[in-house]
Amino acid sequence: MAPNSDVYHPQDALKAGINGALISGSAGAFASAIQNTLHKKNIGALGFITRTGSTAFIMTAIGGTYEFTKYASANLREKNDTYNTAIGVGTTPAVLGFGTLAAVVLSAFDYTGGALSGYKRDPNVDEFERKEHLRKNRRIPIEQTVAELGEGRGYDERRRERIKERYGIDVPARS
Structure with missing residues (x-):
């Protein structure tokens, strides 16, 4: 696993859940607006809320549930590791009925350092x-x-x- 500090610092799960819901909700609203513009019929300006708003709602619920559960499990287990990501994403399908592939992918991403460019180098070493x-x-x-x-x-x-x-x-x- 990626090296972590031995001392656990509790994190605010509610704040993280709201933050995750806002970020993923914004992405969901953007995806809903794109769906609205790609319709063949003219739906109107508020179509991204009335017609394809379920996309924004589902993405908001996914992001909020993921972030809250990830940090809540970290606080309960008093460990900050890859299992928290798996628990956070793994509860999303139970709540919303989506697949568990996201749990595996995001846990692997978190396990490998949480960056596409690899591990971050130590800033104290020249x-x-x-x-x-x-x-x-x-x-x-x-x-x-x-x-x-x-x-x-x-x-x-x-x-x-x-x-x-x-x-x-x-x-x-x-x-």
Whole structure:
């Protein structure tokens, strides 16, 4: 798992739930407005509320439920880990009837560091020193590599010798 601090700090689940509902509700209203503009009939300006408003409502409920449950489970378990994300997203299908694939995907995303670009580097370590350490750590002199691995024969030579030894057949060398 991703490294976490040992001390747990409680978080406001209600505030996170409202914040999640507002953010996902805004995204839902935007998606509803897009659905409204793509209708073949003229529905009107308030069609994104009256006709396709269920999209905004469902997304609001999903975001609010997810955020609240994630932080509430973190507070109850007194741990801030990947399982909270799985619990948060896993309750959404129970409430609204959607699939649990979102629980798996978001938990994996949270487990891998919560960023598409990978783990965040330590801000206290100088980047130049970190790269120099990596270069020194990974460089092995060629003499040491040859001494460990040897300059021995390749696969073809070993195969040829093995066939000659077992079956007495000379296999011609490939050119």
